Structures are given as structure tokens and as C-alpha cells.
Amino acid sequence: MQKILIANRGEIALRIIRTCQEMGIETIAIYSDADKDMPFVKAATKAVYVGEPPVNKSYLQADKILEIAKSEYVDAIHPGYGFLSENAAFAKKAIKEGIIFIGPKPETIELMGDKIVSRQTMEKAGVPVVPGSGYGLKTIEEACSLAEEIGYPIMLKASGGGGGIGMVLCENEQALVKSYDSTKTRAMAYFGSDEVFIEKYIADARHVEIQVFGDSAGNIVHLFERDCSIQRRHQKVVEESPSPFLTETVRKKMYETAVKAAHAVDYINAGTIEFIVDEAGNFYFLEMNTRLQVEHPVTEMITGLDLVKWQILVARGGKLPLLQSEINSNGSAMEFRLYAEDPVRFLPSPGKITSLKMNETKGVRIDSGYVEGGTVTPFYDPMIAKCIVFGQTREEVLSTAEGFFKDVVIEGIKTNVPLFLSILADTDFQKGLYTTSFLTKNLVK
Ligand code: MV4
Numbered sequence: 001m002q003k004i005l006i007a008n009r010g011e012i013a014l015r016i017i018r019t020c021q022e023m024g025i026e027t028i029a030i031y032s033d034a035d036k037d038m039p040f041v042k043a044a045t046k047a048v049y050v051g052e053p054p055v056n057k058s059y060l061q062a063d064k065i066l067e068i069a070k071s072e073y074v075d076a077i078h079p080g081y082g083f084l085s086e087n088a089a090f091a092k093k094a095i096k097e098g099i100i101f102i103g104p105k106p107e108t109i110e111l112m113g114d115k116i117v118s119r120q121t122m123e124k125a126g127v128p129v130v131p132g133s134g135y136g137l138k139t140i141e142e143a144c145s146l147a148e149e150i151g152y153p154i155m156l157k158a159s160g161g162g163g164g165i166g167m168v169l170c171e172n173e174q175a176l177v178k179s180y181d182s183t184k185t186r187a188m189a190y191f192g193s194d195e196v197f198i199e200k201y202i203a204d205a206r207h208v209e210i211q212v213f214g215d216s217a218g219n220i221v222h223l224f225e226r227d228c229s230i231q232r233r234h235q236k237v238v239e240e241s242p243s244p245f246l247t248e249t250v251r252k253k254m255y256e257t258a259v260k261a262a263h264a265v266d267y268i269n270a271g272t273i274e275f276i277v278d279e280a281g282n283f284y285f286l287e288m289n290t291r292l293q294v295e296h297p298v299t300e301m302i303t304g305l306d307l308v309k310w311q312i313l314v315a316r317g318g319k320l321p322l323l324q325s326e327i328n329s330n331g332s333a334m335e336f337r338l339y340a341e342d343p344v345r346f347l348p349s350p351g352k353i354t355s356l357k358m359n360e361t362k363g364v365r366i367d368s369g370y371v372e373g374g375t376v377t378p379f380y381d382p383m384i385a386k387c388i389v390f391g392q393t394r395e396e397v398l399s400t401a402e403g404f405f406k407d408v409v410i411e412g413i414k415t416n417v418p419l420f421l422s423i424l425a426d427t428d429f430q431k432g433l434y435t436t437s438f439l440t441k442n443l444v445k
Helices: 010-023 039-043 062-071 088-096 106-113 115-124 140-150 173-191 248-264 296-303 307-315 394-407 417-425 438-443
Strands: 003-006 026-032 046-051 076-078 154-162 165-170 196-200 206-214 220-232 235-241 269-277 283-289 332-339 355-357 364-368 383-391 409-411
Touching: 003 010, 003 062, 010 026, 010 039, 010 307, 010 364, 010 383, 026 039, 026 062, 046 062, 062 088, 076 307, 088 106, 106 115, 106 283, 115 154, 115 196, 115 248, 115 283, 140 154, 140 173, 140 196, 154 173, 165 173, 173 196, 206 248, 206 283, 206 307, 220 248, 220 296, 220 438, 235 296, 235 417, 248 269, 248 283, 269 307, 296 307, 296 332, 296 364, 296 383, 332 394, 383 394, 394 417, 417 438
Parallel strands: 003 026, 003 076, 026 046
Antiparallel strands: 154 165, 154 196, 206 220, 206 269, 220 235, 235 332, 269 283, 332 383, 355 409, 364 383
16 A cells, blocks of 8 residues: 545544554545645645535545546545545445545445444344334334333434434423424435434433454454543533443443444444443443544553554555454543634634644643644534543543643634633543533533
8 A cells, every 4th residue: 555545634634644654655635725725735745626615515525536546546545534434335436446445344334324224233243222113113103102112211313313413302202293203304304214213212321432443354353442421412522531430340341242243244444333321331332433533542542552554554454463462551541622613602613723822741642633824614624623631540631631721822713622621620520420411411501
């Protein structure tokens, strides 16, 4: 593998370029008009114009991107996260052109994209799933009688959804009747399928995911967990590993279950098994993300591994570099997603970053997509950087993070740094006592 096209932008494009440089691999970046001055464009071996700023005219232009890949004679495409990273048709087309797609098999992407089929597959493999219908509902009567059986509150979920999109919480039958048709209509419009199913709603839970990795020889390992319970409107804000909540018994069971889940689909490359964990420590499969995730640096900091390097090694047909017994978790790591946003109203705050001062001191890693003087445009996700803090203990991480964010100076745009400081000052958070309702209950009025 001598040349890789990066079908992405911002911090993740830079992150992939860094590993490629270390491995002596050339990189082709693609960029829209809005991104022509971005650091990732300058960092790549070569950058090729892809289109106008809107995503449908640039980073989602599958055929255009494949044309560029062919004309640049790349060996592989790294899709990053978002955009085309979980688009099975794109992966298929790349492979048909003789280009390696750095990710799992297209069939796996497809299977996991269907939340009913993925649920059924996991259930068959002996992976616990949330009590629910597990098949597409035919009528509102069927939905109501099932919900009655399971017990309210329930969640009505679209089969084509995921990541919190296309799901509605229903506290009672009245709410279910009210949401049923509109959820189906919306599912049809967004995902091209109006199939919906029901699950019991697991309240006050933790959202814990397990990083897994597979190679084409059938080896699969886990790389421990990430607790992603600190979210707002399904937007993750802080992720950490180890999870401060899991007991050693539950933790071990989750690792084993995640590896079993990955084996059930002969998983290749980097993937994440998302679980919801209730107060008693029961955990249930929610979905599998078939890509490198935004929060992968948390895992890199506790394992000392380079997950992008592993992705490339495996995509080349190589074996996983380490056995499970050779992979260790050390210390504690926390990632803060720094957004150009109004911290009070949680709305994007695009604009020119006139000042960007962050000290990458001991215990801090910054994966940034921007430099001072850069502009956050309204066309893409407003995340400007990920601040990953690590140390020997969680206490050390909390103290390093507080010191770090107190010194951050960003001008020209609003950011969510004030939110990080209030999270860090919260005594429940300090004790590791938080669930998916933490932000709305404790901090956001
Ligand atoms: C759930 C759930 C509780 N019960 N499903 C959100 C993201 C997507 N992967 C699935 N998600 C959830 N599914 C059942 N049956 C809780 C979540 C969830 C969540 C829900 C409301 C508010 C914040 C949340 C954060 C993480 C997960």
C-alpha cells in the first residue's frame, strides 16, 4: 500500500495523514471550496478539489471521489467517520475498482446498518439484546399489544436509524399511538424504509461501548471499553476509559460478549459494539458501529496503540499485530469534544477563529482540525478539536483537564469549554456517578 485517499476532512483527515506519514504512505486529500485553506489540505502529499461546500456536492459524492481515487492510482481509501464511512454501496464500488476500502466488508456494514437484522443476528449469537419486538411491526395494534407485554416506557426505533436518529421514547400507549405514524413517515423519508420496531426503554443507564478489531484470518480482539454516557441530544461530549461504573465482573463479561458479537459476523478491521448498561449491571447490545470512531484516541491513550496503523495493516491483509494477552490497559483517559458552539443554547457558532491557544502539556493530546486564523463554516460538523487527557489515575486526569481548560483561549467563535469546566466541577461527575441523563439533570437547564 503506497497511496491512500482520505475521503474526509478536518481533524480525522489530519489524524490519518499522521499515521500514513509514519508508515511511509502517500496521502491524497480531497477538499471542498470551503476547506481549501484547512490544515489537512496542506498536510497531505497531494490535495484534489472535490466540489462545492455542501456535503452532497463534496464529501458525499461517492462516484466523484472514486473517480479521483482511480485517476490518482491510490491503493486504498480511508473513509474516516461520518460521510461515506458506513456506506456499503461506496465500499462495494471501491472494491470493484480494485481499491481497498479501509474498513469491514460491505456486507457487514449493510447488516449492521439494519437495526432489526443486527439485533436478530446478535440474539442468535447469544448476545443479550433489550427485550423487544425484534422484527418489523405491521400495525399499530401489534405495536400496542407488544408494548403492553414488554411494559412501558418503550422506545420505538426505525430499522434504518442509529446513533439516536429515528427513535422515540413512549411513556404510555397514548404516546405510542401518537408517535407511530409520524415515526414511520420520518423513517421512510430519512432511511428509505418505514420499518420500525419496539424495545423496552432502559432508563438511567450507561452507554458503554467496546472497541473490537478483527483481521482477515479470523482473529478478533477487544481493546477495552469507553464510557460515552455524557451526551446531549445524542451528541457525545465526554468519553472515558476505563468506565468508572463497571465492576470487574461486568467488565470482563462485556469484553467476552463483544468479541463473541464480532465473531458472529466474521468482523474485519476496527469496530465498536455499543451496549446500554442498567443500574444493576445488566447490559444489552444496541448497535455496532462499523468504522473508526471519533473517540478512538481514548483507547489509543490507555493501550498505547495506533488504531489507524492497525486499520491499515489489517486492510493490507496482515494479521493483528498483537494477541489479546499482549494488549494491556494502562491508566485513565478522557476525551472532550471541543465544538464551535454556543454553550448555553447548544447551537453551532461558525466564524473565524481569531485566537486559538491550547497548551499540549504533559498528559494532554490535541487532535485538532484547525489553526489560528482558520474559519469554521456552517457546512460541516462544528467540532474543531478533540482534547484527550490521560494519566495514571482518573483523579490525575480530572486535575490535568481542569488546569488545561482553564488556560485555553479561543476567540472569534463561541465554544463549549465552559461546559467542560462545569462538568469537571460537578461532584457527581468527579465521583464517576453519571448516566445518560447527567447533562440534562445536572448542568443544562
Ligand atoms: C436505547 C436506550 C434505552 N433503551 N434503547 C441512543 C443512541 C443509539 N445508539 C441508541 N440509544 C439509546 N437506545 C433502549 N431500548 C438509550 C439510548 C441512549 C440514550 C437515550 C436517551 C438519551 C441519551 C442517550 C444516550 C445514550 C444512549
